[in-house]
Amino acid sequence: MKHYSEEEFLNQLLSIPSVNGVDDEREIANFIAEYLKDCKVNVSVREIDQRHANVVAVLGGKSKEKVVWNGHLDTVPYGKLSQWNTDPAVPAKKNGCIYARGASDMKSGLAAMVYALGNMKQRGYIPEKTIYFLGTCDEEKGGLGAKEAVKEGIMDDAVLLLVGEPTGMKIGSAQKGCVWLKMKTKGKTSHGAYPQEGINAVEYGFEIFRKLKEKLSEFVHPLLGQPTVQITGIKGGIVPNMTPDDAEFMLDIRTVPQVSTGEILRYALCLSQTYERNTDGMLKTEFTVENERMAIETAPDDLWLRKTEWVERCMYLSASQTGINYFTDASILAEGKKDLPVILLGPGEPFLAHKPDEYVELKKYLQFIEFLNKLF
Structure with missing residues (x-):
């Protein structure tokens, strides 16, 4: 198995083109699956059509209660290349940040989830709850991947949905x-x-x-x-x-x-x-x-929300809550599940999504990996 550092793994994901409507999103799903297989994680690629696939991985816990980690595989187009100071298809490191399309939205959150899950398995860690990692395709358009995941029953009996969308490591407890x-x-x-x-x-x-x-x-x-x-x-x-x-x-x-x-x-x-x-x-x-x-809101007294705040305080982060104005796959995955707590939290910055010179701070990317290890 090729060993990647946290930064190297992020660069690998950013180097795989997955522009919605242009690239074959199965390529990044297959890469993630091969990496997790090498880590001995139970993983499969769920092909939908000739361009789309989801990737699903399971790490058994002490309890069969299911928590779902979700990140999407696709990005928006690069836009006008003349407006970029770097090549959006090639990750570039400057001043502690990685620049590339998808760096904030949301391959940094995706990479952190995959890396944390693989690392848990490699060191023999057994989480309290069974973790389902769900990498979804087509989030930036019709939500095809999330809809297929719901049909497959992946969200059935879930007790938490954590989505690694860009929040600047703030706790997103409500979404428009x-x-x-x-x-x-x-x-x-x-x-x-x-x-x-x-x-x-x-x-x-x-x-x-x-x-x-x-x-x-x-x-x-x-x-x-x-x-x-x-x-x-x-x-x-x-x-x-x-x-x-x-x-x-x-x-x-x-x-x-x-x-x-x-x-x-x-x-x-x-x-x-x-x-x-x-x-x-x-x-x-x-x-x-x-x-x-649909709009989403997690109750202020929810135990998962309180635990998330506690972990952030332990990490000397703000633990402040924020609202998410853009829609995510959470609105599909949580549909019809009124009491399911949904937390949106990731290292990217929402103000950088879909813009030229998109980047992620490496510090926040590493913080998110640490957060996942502490929360679960």
Whole structure:
């Protein structure tokens, strides 16, 4: 077996391209599996299609109670190479940091989990709980890997889900959900000189969006703040001198635990029905949920959360809690498991995700490996 130091192992993962939609994500799954096999860990690659695979490893504990460690295998594209000061495909070390695409989001968290698990097995350590490591593909798009893992029953009977997403080693105890809501409005065309004779589908669509945003701003979470609602796509208009009678809007809504997708749809329908009545039924609206990820919150008195805080204090870390604004595979893996504690914690920095010159501090990467050894 080739021996890697913690830093060398991180560099190996960063050197394997796994850009979502471009690269074969099975390559990094196979590398992780071979490494863990060499460490004598029970591991398998679960192929999904010609480009996607999950990797699942199990380290038996003193108890059969299952804790799940999750990290995703894929990254976003590099973006404009001219905006990088280093090659995003080749890890580069500068001033105690490793630069590469995925360094923060989230191959540093992934590498730490794999390295810690292999090290536990090599030194004969038996954890209190049975540890399931789940490396998922396609997190950056549709969550294909997480969905397959749920179908396979990997999350069944889990007592904890730990996700190594970038938090700067702060404790993520709440995560915003996400709804991509498509809104179609149909009105009535008219001559541009006589707008009062038409029903402007674009203007009414904007008005419904504005009112929905205003309504959702009433909900405030102590860690996550308010929901956000923005228009991320719009189609509409015929020619400059005609009132548009059709429009389509794509809304990106980031939710908090107090408001569900069903409630958002009810608010939207109520608003649209008000405008339909005001136009004598000539305005028609239609809503379609294109993507949905639930919001997550772990109870403040949860024992795993308290233990996480205790371990961080023992390591002289802040032990402060934070909210996660982006969605993760946790929203799929924990779906329907209301009482499952979910903790998001990793060495990367959320403000560096998806940006040029992405990096991770080596100190925090090593701290995360130590944290995993102490928590379990």
